[in-house]
Amino acid sequence: MSLDRVQGLPGHEAWGGRLEALAGHPGPLWIFGETGTGVSTLGAWLAGTSGRAFLDDADRLSEDDLLAWLDANPRGVLGAHLDPEAPARARAASRCLAFRLPTLEEAPDSVQRCFWTLAREEAVAPPLPPALAALPCPGNLRGLRNRLVRWRLLGQLPEDPAPRLPLDQDDLAANLHALERLLLHRALRRAYGNRLEAAKRMGVSRRHLYLLIARHGDPVRGEAPTHEGPKRLRRSQHSRNPLHP
Template sequence: MIPLNLLPGFAHWGARLDELAARPEALWIHGPAGGGASTLAAGLAEQRRGTWKDAETAAEGTAWLAAHRGGIVAARVPPPPGAACLELRLPSVEEHPEAIPALLQALAAEEGLDGPLPPALAALPCPGNLRELRNRIVRWKLLRQAPEAAPPGPPRFEAEDLATNLHDLERFLLHRALRRAYGNRVEAAARLGVSRRQLYLLIRRHGDPVRGEPGAGDLPHRLRKRRPAQNSSPGPEAR
């Protein structure tokens, strides 16, 4: 388990931990996915000699607290207004990037890794927070894979028609998701919010930069039916 004092933002909320552990009230800890809410809930529950619950929704957490007085809920969402509990919000690692080096060292020690780590493992963005940092360590240990640098910024939309711009944005988002997932296509599909079948159609069209697979160049129907002139800027006579 990650030491609590390494969690992002500990310098801001850590001073309250002893008091929170001693209080009899229910506690609701929330923060971004993989941000350490479950880790902290488990640690505080152990100090209280009580129970805790990972809740997917506010309704689930509220129902559980009603049956477990003084329990601790870990969730991604804050408690509903008027909930009879104390509240603690945990920040993301992107809000406190200074926490990343120590977190990586702790995770590397858990995996038995010695020696310096590649700087790329600490690169932002890190949307998966502690979970993503752990995945980076495991992939580095097993495969010597580090996150690939993403292309700088979103594409520049030179064309004026919507179809061309959507095509370019689609390619950018696909390639970014594949890089952040180290080529793991199940994870990339989850990041994009598409099915695996949809992901493979996108990869066929745009390629996979992680595996070095070129795209087939297939264009969506909305682009195939366009005339070349429709992608150009209007001339002076049209203005």
């Protein structure tokens, strides 16, 4: 495992200076964090650097098996997603020096660096849509990698994890327009840009789908809207803003 891979993990700017101390610790290490934060990467690097045994996915073993492994490997490195204070692993983890890796949300300054590191690994060339590196990112580094792969293979952008409608106003036309856009873009993304499939998902004709795309654009193909929207929306906008042309 190369140091470059370790330097590409979330929050490395903050904790990278502790690597030497971790590698030189005389006892076992419990490296943990959420899925996709780089537990396996850091654990393998520490084990290889200091000549230790490495046990990945330590969560999958019973506590008795973990205690037996630690007896056989008193300077071993364990990778886990469970907190060391979790009751099911507390006795085994209490023998270890615990180190937690942060998530991308906890280390937002790392997102762009992690993103471009993964882009180089996946041979995805710029320019790339900003939405690919946007937070939140379920799955952390794994989620970022999956976004890049889907973009390279399918031209698919990530779906908005928490789409919001403008329900702060009592304007039916505006809210219907926003809901229409949300459903269209979700159908296009789930159909990986296949418009016939998107039309079937929405229960509309292909002609109707193209009308909706003209109003709202296509996030998969990166097409912007080319139509102002239905008359009811334009009337609503005009009533709220008399100076609107």
